[in-house]
Amino acid sequence: MTAFSLSVMVVKVIFVAVVLLTTVPIMAWVERRGSALIQNRLGPNRVGPLGLIQPLADVVKFLWKEDPVPAHVSKTYYVLAPLMALVPAFMTFAVIPFAGPIQIGERVITFQAADLNVGLLYIFSIASLGIYGIIMSGWSSNNKFSLLGSLRSSSQMISYEVSMGLSIIGIVMAFSSIDLGEIVSAQGQALSQIGGFTVPKWGIFIQPLGFVIFLTTLYAETNRLPFDLPEGESEIIAGYHLEYGSIKFAMFFMAEYMNMFTASGLLATLYFGGWQLLPGMGWLLGALPLTGMSHDWARVILEMTSFFLKVGFFMWLFVWVRWTLPRFRYDQLMDFGWKVLLPLSMANICVTTLIIYFGWV
Amino acid sequence: MIVKGKKNFLQQFYVIEIARGLGITIKNLFFAPKVTIEYPEERRKYSERFRGMHYIKATNGVENCTACMLCPTVCPAECIHIEAAERPDKEKYPVRFDIDVLRCCFCGMCEEACPKDAIKLSTIYEMSCTSRPIYDKEFLLEQRGSK
Numbered sequence: 321m322t323a324f325s326l327s328v329m330v331v332k333v334i335f336v337a338v339v340l341l342t343t344v345p346i347m348a349w350v351e352r353r354g355s356a357l358i359q360n361r362l363g364p365n366r367v368g369p370l371g372l373i374q375p376l377a378d379v380v381k382f383l384w385k386e387d388p389v390p391a392h393v394s395k396t397y398y399v400l401a402p403l404m405a406l407v408p409a410f411m412t413f414a415v416i417p418f419a420g421p422i423q424i425g426e427r428v429i430t431f432q433a434a435d436l437n438v439g440l441l442y443i444f445s446i447a448s449l450g451i452y453g454i455i456m457s458g459w460s461s462n463n464k465f466s467l468l469g470s471l472r473s474s475s476q477m478i479s480y481e482v483s484m485g486l487s488i489i490g491i492v493m494a495f496s497s498i499d500l501g502e503i504v505s506a507q508g509q510a511l512s513q514i515g516g517f518t519v520p521k522w523g524i525f526i527q528p529l530g531f532v533i534f535l536t537t538l539y540a541e542t543n544r545l546p547f548d549l550p551e552g553e554s555e556i557i558a559g560y561h562l563e564y565g566s567i568k569f570a571m572f573f574m575a576e577y578m579n580m581f582t583a584s585g586l587l588a589t590l591y592f593g594g595w596q597l598l599p600g601m602g603w604l605l606g607a608l609p610l611t612g613m614s615h616d617w618a619r620v621i622l623e624m625t626s627f628f629l630k631v632g633f634f635m636w637l638f639v640w641v642r643w644t645l646p647r648f649r650y651d652q653l654m655d656f657g658w659k660v661l662l663p664l665s666m667a668n669i670c671v672t673t674l675i676i677y678f679g680w681v
Numbered sequence: 682m683i684v685k686g687k688k689n690f691l692q693q694f695y696v697i698e699i700a701r702g703l704g705i706t707i708k709n710l711f712f713a714p715k716v717t718i719e720y721p722e723e724r725r726k727y728s729e730r731f732r733g734m735h736y737i738k739a740t741n742g743v744e745n746c747t748a749c750m751l752c753p754t755v756c757p758a759e760c761i762h763i764e765a766a767e768r769p770d771k772e773k774y775p776v777r778f779d780i781d782v783l784r785c786c787f788c789g790m791c792e793e794a795c796p797k798d799a800i801k802l803s804t805i806y807e808m809s810c811t812s813r814p815i816y817d818k819e820f821l822l823e824q825r826g827s828k
Contacts (some may be wrong), residue, residue: 357710362717532696644706645699 328429336433343635344577345375346587351639358643378578385566390461393563402564402571405453409578412446415439416585417501419595419623422616428502431595431620442491443586444485446542450579451477451591452541454560457572461563469559472650473543473550477655480547481539482558485531486665490672494526504578504594523591526675529668531591533661538583540657543576545642549650584634585627592630595623693713727804734805735780737821738798744822745799750776752791752800760784761791761800778818783810 321667349364349372356363364371387396416439419431436442451474485560492498495506511521540547551559561572583667588594597605601622610618648656694696718725727733737744746766764777790802800821814820 354710356717357705359711360713360716362715362719404755640706641699644702651823 324427329433330435330631332431332433333414335390337410340413340578341574342580343581344574345379347577347635347639348375348378348573349578349580350636351642354636354639355643358640379489379570382567382570383384390563392462395461395464397456397613398438399568401453401457401460402649403453405575405622406451406571406578408446408449408453409575409582412443412582413578413585415442415500415592416582416589417504418585419620419625420505421501422620424613429641432501432622435501437452437499438562439496440488440503442501443582444481447579447582448481450519450575453572453575457564458560463563464554465558466560466562468556469552469562470548472552473560474555475659476540476547476653477551479654480537480661483533483657483661483665484537484541486662486667487537488590489532489665490527491523493669493672500594503589504589504596507593508596519586520596521592521595522593527591527668527672528673529664530619533585533665533668534591538587539638540653541630542579542636542638545589546582546645546646548642548650552647554647580635580638581653584631584638588627588630588633596628597622597628598629599624601626611637713789718722720822727806729802729804731806732792732802733805734782734789734803735791735816735821736803736809737778737800737824738801739822744774744778744818745777745797746795747797747799748773749796751794751796755790755794757790758784758786759786778821780816780821782816783813 340674352374353363353365353371364374367373367377389398412432415436417430417432421428421430423429433440434442455470456474458466458468458473461467493504495503497503497506507520507522509521511519513519519525539545543550549559556562561569564572567579605615605619605622608615608618683708737746739745743766746763748763750765751762752764753759753761760783762777762779762781765773766776768774787802789802792802795801
């Protein structure tokens with residue numbers, strides 16, 4: 321590995337980590353303000369303009385609070401659990417490309433922290449690791465509610481991961497790849513012409529049913545409403561992080577929002593063209609009086625903008641859905657996962673097979 | 682009890698219904714009037730009958746009270762203590778008029794009993810303090826807020 325590629329790698333890793341860490345306070349603000357406005361309240365609006373500095377105040381509070389370890393917990397696992405939740409949350413975003421590759425001299429730089437050719441499998445395997453943190457916290461807390469929360473979480477994740485994996489197979493078949501970079505590049509082609517408007521080959525247009533299933537299972541995987549049974553504030557208080565306080569709780573909190581960010585990134589990557597330019601941006605890029613390298617960098621910036629806009633929309637959707645829908649009952653959750661989503665995802669695979677066989681995609 | 686509402690074919694898929702729900706929440710986010718009262722700048726508007734902190738009404742700088750002892754008699758919390766005396770013109774007046782506001786239950790009976798309209802309850806409700814005060818006549822005579 322040359323010094324150049326090493327430095328590029330370091331810059332990319334730092335960029336991804338910074339983006340992930342920046343999202344958490346922003347999302348905390350969005351969640352609090354958004355929920356308040358939806359419920360006809362105002363939300364935190366005192367600290368800084370529009371309350372934007374509020375997350376910083378929260379961070380300071382989390383850091384300076386006493387960090388007690390309850391006497392009845394199993395200490396090793398109790399301390400280890402937040403880390404086990406946080407580390408996979410950090411790792412998953414590594415393979416998601418956030419801009420198209422750029423050529424500098426001989427070298428091609430891809431804008432993703434790790435350019436894996438099995439990106440999709442990597443995401444699934446690492447995202448599944450996150451559940452260990454939840455199970456460990458629930459078990460080590462030595463508390464009925466925590467244990468119930470972690471039990472619910474594990475059964476929910478296992479049930480929904482099946483449909484999730486099957487819903488992805490449609491996309492994998494359509495693009496014949498599990499490399500996220502290739503999937504995104506393939507989505508740049510045109511699917512069809514309707515009037516003067518070119519429909520791109522985004523995942524949503526060739527896999528609408530798959531998209532709905534994947535979206536639903538993602539909510540279950542990230543433990544967000546309407547699938548937040550592991551937390552279930554009204555039933556089991558806070559579930560698995562009931563016994564946690566100060567910075568350890570903040571770690572669970574960060575892990576949740578980072579998982580949301582990765583999930584949104586995955587949604588955008590698989591179904592909404594990833595870094596492919598949003599409508600209008602292609603025209604803007606053509607209109608800019610730039611040539612050579614500066615044109616390339618302008619393209620990269622526009623691609624990053626469109627990627628993060630898409631991700632931002634899905635992040636907002638997470639918040640929006642949370643304050644719209646009530647929580648599932650446990651038996652309804654299992655019914656929905658096994659009796660509705662699983663057959664639907666199977667059917668989706670069959671239909672996709674036929675579509676590909678007849679060459680419509 | 683499980684209530685099963687009637688659903689038509691489309692509603693059974695919930696997708697459209699969820700979209701409608703999202704529409705309602707986003708409408709609330711942008712257009713609904715917000716109910717929050719931003720406390721230090723805005724105050725809740727209480728009714729005229731609100732029973733807050735006591736005050737003694739004065740006419741031309743002299744308190745209306747004639748120390749008739751009706752309010753300490755009627756007070757269920759026994760928080761009013763009056764020491765009466767005579768003025769040079771033989772009129773009765775309170776030398777001391779103390780209200781132990783920590784014992785007061787803000788029932789407003791003193792206000793009702795008073796024949797001279799002397800003791801009244803204002804609309805002031807911010808009465809938290811760091812000591813345990815017994816409000817005396819000088820304090821109560823000050824007109825901080827009235828109805």
